[in-house]
């Protein structure tokens with residue numbers, strides 16, 4: 001019997017090895033500007049951070065979308081695991097912002113001139129996150145309603161509804177991680193282009209600071225206020 005040569009690729013497609021074929025590394029690595037096409041060598045850093053952020057954001061919103069679909073069928077365990085993944089994605093995307101601060105604010109101006117009207121408001125990842133996240137909150141509300149529970153009951157009774165409690169915590173975690181990203185992004189933007197200027201799509205950077213207050217699940221945050229009031233009354 002012929003023994004397979006394990007070093008030879010068996011998958012179809014371009015690339016010298018199965019690793020390169022499966023991951024389509026030729027295509028992936030051709031997506032960043034090469035030195036001869038770059039206005040500044042830091043374009044590689046800039047595009048790497050943005051492109052990899054888009055990949056993590058895609059994974060995040062797909063997991064949130066699937067979690068919402070499973071919740072609609074009254075499954076709770078798998079959504080909790082998927083939502084933990086989504087929050088981790090948001091943490092990675094936040095951590096990557098550190099790399100942008102390794103660029104000089106003056107040299108970044110060279111790159112900025114090449115961006116046209118390109119703006120993070122058009123980030124496909126964030127657009128999808130904004131589109132699909134509200135439905136997740138609606139599923140938690142439905143599950144609570146069907147069990148005759150308010151959010152306050154859920155938190156006060158805690159372990160009596162352990163799975164639902166974990167789910168509610170996954171939602172607030174997701175909301176918090178997205179806000180932490182916004183806070184970090186605002187500081188990075190302020191540090192690189194300033195906090196009294198307008199962006200490439202005309203948005204004042206100051207307005208980005210205001211977006212930090214936005215919440216996907218305001219009722220989950222408000223429940224904390226009510227719990228504190230309740231505890232004060234006792």
Ligand code: HEM
Pocket residue numbers: 049050053054097100108118119120121123126182185188189192193198199200201202203204205208211
């Ligand atoms: C040098 C680094 C960066 C600068 C100077 C910058 C600047 C800005 C500015 C000025 C805005 C306001 C909109 C406008 O352009 O007019 C904005 C919005 C935004 N940017 Fe960035 N950005 C940077 C990095 C990133 C990265 C790495 C991401 C990740 C995908 C990102 C995602 C976004 C998003 C999603 C918004 C919409 C704001 C929101 O929904 O809170 N940005 N950015």
